[in-house]
Amino acid sequence: MYDLPTRERALALVRQGRSLNSVSRETGVSRAAIRSWQQEIRPARPAAACPRCAPEPRLPDEPAAYCYLLGLYLGDGCISRLGRTYSLRIACADAWPGLIEECEQALRAVRSGNRTGRVRQQGCVSVWAYSNHWPCLFPQHGPGRKHERRIRLEPWQQEAVDAYPWEFIRGLVHSDGCRVANWTTRVVAGERKRYEYPRYFLTNKSEDILRIYSETLAKVGVESRITRRGGAPYNVSVARRPSVVLMDAHVGAKH
Numbered sequence: 001m002y003d004l005p006t007r008e009r010a011l012a013l014v015r016q017g018r019s020l021n022s023v024s025r026e027t028g029v030s031r032a033a034i035r036s037w038q039q040e041i042r043p044a045r046p047a048a049a050c051p052r053c054a055p056e057p058r059l060p061d062e063p064a065a066y067c068y069l070l071g072l073y074l075g076d077g078c079i080s081r082l083g084r085t086y087s088l089r090i091a092c093a094d095a096w097p098g099l100i101e102e103c104e105q106a107l108r109a110v111r112s113g114n115r116t117g118r119v120r121q122q123g124c125v126s127v128w129a130y131s132n133h134w135p136c137l138f139p140q141h142g143p144g145r146k147h148e149r150r151i152r153l154e155p156w157q158q159e160a161v162d163a164y165p166w167e168f169i170r171g172l173v174h175s176d177g178c179r180v181a182n183w184t185t186r187v188v189a190g191e192r193k194r195y196e197y198p199r200y201f202l203t204n205k206s207e208d209i210l211r212i213y214s215e216t217l218a219k220v221g222v223e224s225r226i227t228r229r230g231g232a233p234y235n236v237s238v239a240r241r242p243s244v245v246l247m248d249a250h251v252g253a254k255h
Contacts, residue, residue, distance in 0.1 A: 010034050050133035052156075059160050060137065065109035067164040070138070070157065071171020072103055074209050079134045079141040086134040089119075089126045090175070098255035099174050103127045106171075110137065147205035153212060165220050166250040172213050177202040179253045182239075200238040200247050207233040222246050 006027060011034070013023045020031045051058045060066040069090075073079075076091040088107070092100045100118070107116050107129040116129040135141045140151050153161065161168045173179075183196045202213055210226055210233050217224045217236070222243040227234045238247055 011037055050136050052136040060110055062109040063160045064164045064167045065106045067160055067167040068171040069106040069110055071168045072175045073138055075172055075175025085130050085132050087128055087130055088134045089128045091124050091126055093124050096254040100125050151206055151208035165216050169216055170251050172202055173251050176204045198244050201235050203235040210236050
């Protein structure tokens with residue numbers, strides 16, 4: 001067993017580019033122990049106080065990260081009761097390792113000190129974190145599926161989204177959206193030519209979530225269109241070139 005100062009000193013030396021052998025000789029810590037510490041997420045820290053439970057409720061301490069996480073939650077997130085606490089899980093496709101990493105970073109930023117982790121499932125990774133305060137931070141939590149209940153942003157959430165609209169948009173696109181290349185053909189000078197053009201889609205069964213997304217896009221100057229199938233909302237598309245350019249600058253393809 002090694003105390004925390006010894007552990008932190010060993011990891012600091014490794015971050016300086018030192019080899020495990022040299023750090024082990026200098027600190028007296030085995031290479032196996034140092035290697036296991038490197039593989040951990042981070043040393044445990046006290047959980048941050050909930051900004052919504054404060055005597056004077058305030059916005060989350062990291063509002064940009066919160067807006068990104070809010071978009072992920074509305075798309076592919078789920079809050080579940082586990083004993084005396086709550087678990088927030090975000091399903092991230094295996095194909096996008098960058099998204100998985102960004103999701104975990106956002107969880108850590110919003111609830112600093114709370115443990116995070118990943119559970120591999122078929123075709124995806126569930127990134128999770130425990131906190132007693134997830135329902136405080138995401139009041140959209142409730143029984144049943146999101147598209148079967150009303151989804152509205154609280155005034156304080158809308159204030160955060162208005163301040164960081166692109167982070168919120170990125171979160172929604174990273175969860176339920178995509179950037180694709182459509183194509184069409186035209187006859188030019190008697191010859192049929194193929195043209196490709198990019199566009200963005202966000203697909204969700206919740207009309208409320210599609211509306212919130214579309215309204216946020218409008219506030220940043222992005223034109224969009226809601227498509228319905230059989231009378232039910234289906235997706236929001238962004239196809240006009242100036243709007244796609246804006247989306248590329250602030251969102252881009254998943255990675």
